[in-house]
Amino acid sequence: MTNEKRRRGFFQRRTALQALAVAVLITANAPPIYNFVSTYAHEREINSDDYKARHGHWQVIELPSDVRINAIHAALLDTGKLLLIAGSGNNRAEFEAGSFRTLVYDPVSGYTKDVRTPTDLFCAGHAFLPDGNLLVAGGTLRYEVLAPDVTRAGGTMIVKNESPDDEPRTFPKGTEFVAPDGRRYVAAAEFAVEPATKTESRRGTVTVTASETSLWVDAVEEGSGSISATPTQYAITGLTGVDRQNLYGLADKMTLDKQDYQGTKETYEFNPRTEEYERVGDMAEKRWYPTLTGLPDGQVLSVAGLDGAGQVLDGSVNEIYDPKTKKWTVQPDLDRYFPTYPALFQTSTPGRLFYTGSSTGYGPEDDGRQPGFWNIEDNRFQPVPGLRDADLMETSGSAWVGPVQDQTIMVVGGGGIGESARSTSRIDLIKLNDANPRFVPGPSLPEGTRYPNLVQLPDDTTLITNGSRDYRGKGNSDNHNARIYHPDTNTLEYAADPNIGRNYHGSAILLPDGRVLTAGSDPLFRDKDNLIPGEFEQRLEIYSPPYLFRGVRPVISAGPASVGYGDVATFTVQDNYAGIGKARLVRPSAVTHSTNVEQRSIALDFTERGDQVTVTIPAEAAVVPPGFYMLFLTNRMGVPSAARWVQVVD
Known part of the structure; x- marks a missing residue:
């Protein structure tokens, strides 16, 4: 045998042995290698151009560790930057330390700014004003304390003033109230007391009605000795003479029962140009989990929430903010109860709001759950029928479908009241301008999906993303899926799966470039057996819808920065090879707890001549409430431009 044949035989035997060894290795390690190959194939598929054009694409964004934030609230400013509000971020230690956070983030440049946050805006309400400022009202005065951890008795103190000749008086946090038997309680927050009111009848009879304000107080001493089970009148320490007689406290009881979260009445406007909070007039009522709904005249209605004693507001103190005076006014004729964070939308009819039945957080199961029209001119409420799984509306999502002129709203998902494990996959729709909606x-x-986020896209579809099957993602129940709803066919289209699960305190917002940013998530646990405490999700994720992978986008290169009602405005458009098919004004979002009553898309009539597209602004402020909007022009291939900001003014 020649040396060449010997070498060939040796190499053949060695190759065969190597192949056998590899085969044994593969057999021994089949699952890991299979998973690696499977993962590689999946990554290759979802990053392919064909897949992106059919289903879109997700990208995880991790901010630097020193600026990451618990994004409880998210809003898109007219500068194109995002406002991410944490307040105390659902973290008791941060609350007790007075450490409150807000972050401004530019998703294009990566710019961030840590904004001084003057109070705990955790679980506030918000709405955009005509000048682009974001109104932020309410927040957290006190965290929940469960009964076993309550060491000092507490309760609601009603402070009365019987003097009509007094001036408004403010008392500091820690003001002391003393019972006849010497038990002492202190105010948990600063409070103000108005003078009594004096009225005179036609016959000359004078009637004095004491003013009153409510606040929470805690016992000075620990233990059961601080409990009071009977109605008691309390003296205010430091007052003497006639003041001591006119000003006093009343409380029905002081207990060691569970103490709920409590709201504040503080109100701020966030200015996108200075990127700072500006203090304005306080609400009349403390609110935690309120909804703020913008009205056609630029004013804002505030409803619902937990009050300063942790009780669900009964609806008798709904109020309206005037951005011109920067003050709130109570609306005594608008007596309507809602559970916390109700989804309350301005319809195309002035003075007429629609409540979808969606809410988050607090309220009895048998009160305030019926969807319907609320007329805020005469306080009438008209219920509407047909809603399926009506007992599974808490933590559901609601949004307009397509242009607001169609007056169609969708309700998506939801679950049972409180810490219920029940959820629904239901999507129901209602056309508000039908003869019998x-x-x-x-x-x-x-x-089943609790906490879904709904985002209106510039092509009239709606992205429905994330959520969980169980309460706050218990049992590893996050839904890693997304769908796109098509109103023209009433169908759902598969969208690429998000990488990050999001449940409670998750949010999603349309960006000016047509992408969608998701943020937040606050699971109770991070294991299937619910043994390991959850961690707040601080990563962001951006979804690029399929329309961004389907050809050249038209570019709006010039046009007016502001328009009036009924105006005709012309914009210059480049790269408009396919011609324009749709023109939409999209209001920027302000979202928290799956509640987003700000977003709406408005269809614009338009004409096209060369590189000029002329649009007509609707004349009705109920359709287009004053403020900033993103103008999107979508070509006939379904590809939208990046937005151009336009302010609609009176």
Whole structure:
């Protein structure tokens, strides 16, 4: 045998042995290698151009560790930057330390700014004003304390003033109230007391009605000795003479029962140009989990929430903010109860709001759950029928469908009251301008979904993303899926799966470039057996819808920065090879707890001549409330431009 044949035989035997060894290795390690190959194939598929054009694409964004934030609230400013509000971030230690956070983030440049946050805006309400400022009202006065951890008795103190000749008086946090038997209680926050009111009848009879304000007080001493089970009148320490007689406290009881979260009445406007909070007039009522709804005249209605004693507000103190005076006015004729964070939308009819039944957080199961029209001119409420799974509306999502002129709203998902494990995949729709409006069934989500986020896209579709099957993602129940709803066919289209699960305190917002940013998530646990405490999700994720992978985008290169009602405005458009198919004004979002009553898309009539597109602004402020909007022009291939900011003014 020649040396060449010997070498060939040796190499053949060695190759065979190597192949056998590899085969044994593969057999021994089949699952890991299979998973690696499977993961590689999946990554290759979802990053392919064809897949992106059919289903879109997600990208995880991790901010530097020193600026990451618990994004409880998210709003898009007219500068294109995002306002991410944490306040105390659902973190008791941060609350007790007085450490409150707000971050301004530019998703294009990566710019961040840590904004001085003057109070705990955790679980406030918000709405945009005509000048682009974001009104932020309410927040957290006190964190929840469970009964076993309550060491000092507490309760609601009603402070009265019987003097009509007194001036308004402010008392500091820690003001002491003393019972006849010497038990002492202190105010948990600063409070103000107005003078009594004096009225005179036609016959000359004078009637004095004491003013009153409520606040929470805690016992000075620990233990059961601080409990009071009977109505008691309390003296205010430091007052003497006639003041001591006119000003006093009343409380029905002081207990060691569970103490709920409590709201504040503080109100701020966030200025996108200075990127700072500006203090304005306080609300009349303390609110935690309120909804703020913008009205056609630029004013803002505030409803619902937990008060300064942790009780769900009864609806008798709904109030309106005037951005011109920067003050709130109580609306005594608008007596309407809602559970916390109700989804309350301005319809195309002035003075007429629509409540979808969606809410988050607090309220009894048998009160304030019926969807319907609320007329804020005469306080009438008209219920609407047809809603399926009506007992599974808490933590559901609600949004306009397509242009607001169609007056169609969708309700998506939801679950049972409180810490219920029940959830629904239901999508129901209602056309508000029908002769007899009622909910009708739409397509179903692939699984039960609490905390869904709904985002209106410039092509009239709606992205429905994330959520969880169980309360706050218990049992590893986050839904890693997304769907795109098509109103023209009443169908759901599969969208790429998000990488990050999001449940409670998750949010999603349309960006000016047509992408969608998601943030937040606050699971109770991070294991299937619910043993390991959850961690707040601080990563962001951006979804690029399929329309961004389907060709050249038109570019709006010039046009007016502001328009009036009924105006005709012309914009210069480049790269408009396919011609324009749709023109939409999209209001920027301000979202928290799956509640976003700000976003709306407005269809514009338009004409096209060369590189000029002329649009007509609707004349009705109920359709287009004053403020800033993103103008999107979508070509006939379904590809939208990046937005151009336009302010709609009176």
